[in-house]
Amino acid sequence: MQPADTRSDSMGRPLRDLRVSVTDRCNFRCVYCMPKEVFGRSYRFIDRKELLTFEEIERLARVFVGLGVEKVRITGGEPLLRRDLERLVARLAAIDGLDLTLTTNGALLSQKARALADAGLRRITVSLDSLDDAVFRAMNDVDFPVERVLDGIDTAAAAGLPVKVNAVVKRGLNDGEIVELARHFRGAGHTLRFIEYMDVGATNGWRLDDVVPAAEIVATIDSAFPLEPVEPAYRGEVARRWRYRDGAGEVGVISSVTQPFCGDCTRARISAEGRLYTCLFSAIGHDLRALVRTSEDDDALREAISGVWSARRDRYSELRTAETAALPRVEMSYIGG
Numbered sequence: 194m195q196p197a198d199t200r201s202d203s204m205g206r207p208l209r210d211l212r213v214s215v216t217d218r219c220n221f222r223c224v225y226c227m228p229k230e231v232f233g234r235s236y237r238f239i240d241r242k243e244l245l246t247f248e249e250i251e252r253l254a255r256v257f258v259g260l261g262v263e264k265v266r267i268t269g270g271e272p273l274l275r276r277d278l279e280r281l282v283a284r285l286a287a288i289d290g291l292d293l294t295l296t297t298n299g300a301l302l303s304q305k306a307r308a309l310a311d312a313g314l315r316r317i318t319v320s321l322d323s324l325d326d327a328v329f330r331a332m333n334d335v336d337f338p339v340e341r342v343l344d345g346i347d348t349a350a351a352a353g354l355p356v357k358v359n360a361v362v363k364r365g366l367n368d369g370e371i372v373e374l375a376r377h378f379r380g381a382g383h384t385l386r387f388i389e390y391m392d393v394g395a396t397n398g399w400r401l402d403d404v405v406p407a408a409e410i411v412a413t414i415d416s417a418f419p420l421e422p423v424e425p426a427y428r429g430e431v432a433r434r435w436r437y438r439d440g441a442g443e444v445g446v447i448s449s450v451t452q453p454f455c456g457d458c459t460r461a462r463i464s465a466e467g468r469l470y471t472c473l474f475s476a477i478g479h480d481l482r483a484l485v486r487t488s489e490d491d492d493a494l495r496e497a498i499s500g501v502w503s504a505r506r507d508r509y510s511e512l513r514t515a516e517t518a519a520l521p522r523v524e525m526s527y528i529g530g
């Protein structure tokens with residue numbers, strides 16, 4: 194029998210990455226993620242006492258690392274809304290050999306970057322969909338100015354955190370912003386990655402027509418700043434990478450709609466209330482919190498997680514059709530991207 198830490202799922206994919214959502218709340222209402230009014234009602238959020246505590250998250254993370262996880266990404270909702278997040282960062286940063294990162298909308302980053310870096314965060318990803326203030330305010334839909342996110346990025350870089358920038362592209366909304374984003378971040382030392390608009394959740398009214406294919410994004414950048422492809426650095430790398438021919442760094446595209454990468458997906462996700470999801474497009478998660486709260490035995494946790502992982506068959510993006518887009522699934526703000 195194989196040792197547990199090399200165990201793979203039913204399609205031969207090992208468990209290597211873990212995304213941990215620490216809250217489902219957000220201070221933005223990005224139109225592609227948490228549109229303000231959903232079917233005439235407001236969002237209902239997880240009660241605070243239902244959230245995994247930092248101790249519980251650390252315990253789970255250690256079990257996941259024992260099963261082969263090498264990288265943990267803290268996410269949300271907006272993770273910087275979780276009080277004392279740097280305490281969680283410090284706990285996870287103390288796990289040997291773990292690559293620890295975080296994805297944020299950047300709104301609170303100027304205040305928090307130094308504490309996060311001091312707590313041991315290795316690097317950070319900031320979501321930023323436009324440099325045009327009016328477009329940015331319309332996309333976050335809470336009238337948040339782009340300048341403050343740019344300040345957050347500068348503060349994080351000054352605190353020594355390598356920064357990646359993620360931009361979701363939605364047709365007719367910010368596809369005119371691609372070249373400006375590329376211009377701003379090339380040569381600045383921050384890797385920019387464009388993300389195809391995905392049919393996650395059931396609230397964003399996703400339509401295939403709204404997706405700007407990665408090939409079109411690359412062609413748009415290439416016509417302004419010529420590009421050449423870069424070989425993937427490792428199995429499961431989600432972004433396809435391109436290098437500016439003039440040496441001004443790299444840019445990536447995440448093409449989960451037009452060129453799905455399920456075959457290489459090594460990622461598990463835990464929701465803020467401790468449910469385990471093996472795909473971004475799952476409808477149902479496996480409750481780990483009950484086990485964490487009732488058993489002190491890490492072996493029981495290990496068994497439960499590896500049982501779920503070894504039975505994993507998900508490859509939603511490869512099977513996506515107009516019909517699958519209508520299937521029930523969790524929201525991106527719940528599961529964390």
Ligand SMILES: C[S@@+](CC[C@H](N)C(=O)[O-])C[C@H]1O[C@@H](n2cnc3c(N)ncnc32)[C@H](O)[C@@H]1O
Pocket residue numbers: 219225226268269270271272296297298318319320359360361388389390391392393397525526529530
């Ligand atoms: C759900 S957010 C959570 C972390 C944080 N609030 C943020 O925005 O960075 C994680 C990532 O998912 C992306 N995202 C949200 N909805 C998406 C969608 N429908 N398609 C593609 N990416 C999406 C966001 O742009 C962000 O980069």
Ligand code: SF4
Pocket residue numbers: 219220221222223226227269270271298320525526
């Ligand atoms: S993408 Fe991030 S910032 Fe935007 S609404 Fe979703 S969780 Fe909030």
